[in-house]
Amino acid sequence: MDSPLLWSLISVQIFMGGFDTIVHHEGSERLAWRTSQKTELRLHSIRNFFYAIIFLCFGWTEPHGFFTVALSFILFLEVLITLWDFVEEDLTRKLPWTERINHTLLALNYGAILALAAPVLWEWSLRSTAIYPANYGWWSVMATLAALGVGLFSARDLLAATRSERLERGNAAALAAGLPPRQHILVTGGTGFVGRRLVECLVVSGHYVTVLTRNLKGLDELAHPVRVITSLDQIHNADRLDAIVNLAGEPVANGLWTARKRARIVNSRVKTTKALQELIRRLDRKPACFVSGSAVGWYGLRGDELLTEDADPDPAFVHEVCDQWERSAAAIGQLNVRVVILRIGLVLGVEGGMLARLLTPFEFFGGGVMGTGRQWMSWIEHDDLIRVIVRAMSDTSLRGVVNATAPEPVRNVEFTQALAQALHRIALLHFPAWLLSGTLGDMGRETMLGGQRVVPAKLTRSGFRFRHPQMEPMLLAVAGARKPRPGSVGQDGRSPARSAP
Known part of the structure; x- marks a missing residue:
């Protein structure tokens, strides 16, 4: 996987994905605090988890045989998750034009990554099953940092989806x-x-x-x-x-x-x-x-x-x-x-x-x-x-x-x-x-x-x-807190009286 062009496309994918998460998901759209986006948050959590695996595999390993097939399956699942996510977004919210354009570019860039990686993955899949260590220098460091980032947001989105159940406002x-x-x-x-x-x-x-x-x-x-x-x-x-x-x-x-x-x-x-x-x-x-x-x-x-x-x-x-x-x-x-x-x-x-x-x-x-x-x-x-x-x-x-x-x-x-x-x-x-x-x-x-x-x-x-x-x-x-802080809420639902300075 020692291809500067492939790694350049991966770095572009990381940058655009980070921009989408920070500017749109966390910024303008505030998905973590919208009760209507529970399913979208779960899809984001799964996709980010897959990306963490992909980045770590590309950055530090050379999988052969069955492990290559497993990695290829994860790459394919990411496509299905993304298509499902596109449908869910259109059903539940109106995307800003910047997010829609960014999603299109992400999909095109991911397709280019798959096209470049497919011959290598095919060759690896024909070899005996094994995982060999690899090191691509700064590219591996970048992949590791990206894996940590998407891993954290995978956990964050999963927790936010769970919290959404507690944010319902009632009738x-x-x-x-x-x-x-x-x-x-x-x-x-x-x-x-x-x-x-x-x-x-x-x-x-x-x-x-x-x-x-x-x-x-x-x-x-x-x-x-x-x-x-x-x-x-x-x-x-x-x-x-x-x-x-x-x-x-x-x-x-x-x-x-x-x-x-x-x-x-x-x-x-x-x-x-x-x-x-x-x-x-x-x-x-x-x-x-x-x-x-x-x-x-x-x-x-x-x-x-x-x-x-x-x-x-x-x-x-x-x-x-x-x-x-x-x-x-x-x-x-x-x-x-x-x-x-x-x-x-x-x-x-x-x-x-x-x-x-x-x-x-x-x-x-x-x-x-x-x-x-x-x-x-x-x-x-x-x-x-x-x-x-x-x-x-x-x-x-x-x-x-x-x-x-x-x-x-x-x-x-x-x-x-x-x-x-x-x-x-x-x-x-x-x-x-x-x-x-x-x-x-x-x-x-x-x-x-x-x-x-x-x-x-x-x-x-x-x-x-x-x-x-x-x-x-x-x-x-x-805020949908999991449970009150000990001592903060009494049996009558009121917090302890505080003295006004």
Whole structure:
């Protein structure tokens, strides 16, 4: 197997396979955290195991006779697994164009490898059965490193497929309990992290949902049947709308806050809300309620102060964004519509948001504390937020500003430790404040190093009960942990009380 051309093709296969795994499977597609990809993960695990055997055999041995036949059989099985994987991918997800092209190149390159290796394997198969050691220098070293890499990912994919069984969210219809039957609901931002789950729970509960979106790429992930519109002009004056949920807005923490980015963040929220006001004004029948998103950033950067809905704000860009958004939403109350403004904390779920971006780094021991770690994180579990939105639509006693956060905020260092424990990892890294503020500017200072200690006073008084009131047991549940850390969860499902510093 001492052919520079063959080894060059093998090195190309290793590079493209590594790119596909890191950029697509672990990066953009996050297959390890998608319950729909259990079968694909198992196929990847088997294929990576086969690749580990192939690389080690090519790199250090010269198999003859029966051993050559066995190696050839493994090479053939890899082809079958790959074809099965192609079918599974097309049935369960929409591949990005880069992944589809990469798969095509991988298949062509593998075919070229087989074409070059076939004569050698045929000759070896005719010899007496034996395995002879071989050494191809740096090519053997490369093959060994590749075998270790695919072996590790084989185990990782198998464990992720097993974990997928524990990531099932349950019946989405239960989240919509309390709404009158067959409601007509308009949702803006319905293709986002929160909007998709809200639409799903409403649709499976038998409600009629209209989604306003300009992100047509996200439609494949929406529950159906649903009506999709790209402009509010597509809603006629005589159309029935029982409730409107306004979640539309440019993402805040996905880039530097340049002047243009700041303008998009504000305008995307204010303009949409004002357009909804004009829609309500012209409707023959006004909706019963208007639920608008906002964020705990309205309070600004308040240190350790415990914040209820009556607290005053501190100047910051996040406050400016939320304040303008809330003012435009509050104006809708003048149209005799009940308005609920939800000041939402960090929404935690494995399907999206901040937690989704942290899972892979933490799994590969890249997690750590940000700044001093003493900044407060006001948070809410994904499905609990959906239940809060439904409660805001159905409970006529709720109006005005409502804090949509779990009752027990935590400091960043506590969150870091809890996430590492839920993933059975350690988090030893530390990201100093000067690094985050220096590279990310105001966005890093306000969203990562600053914080708010917010509590849901109105929801608590209304009798709302959170399914996930505490961070540690919540992360254990949503991350599909094998079992709770000893002492972390009591018999009542709650972690031991921690003293607030």
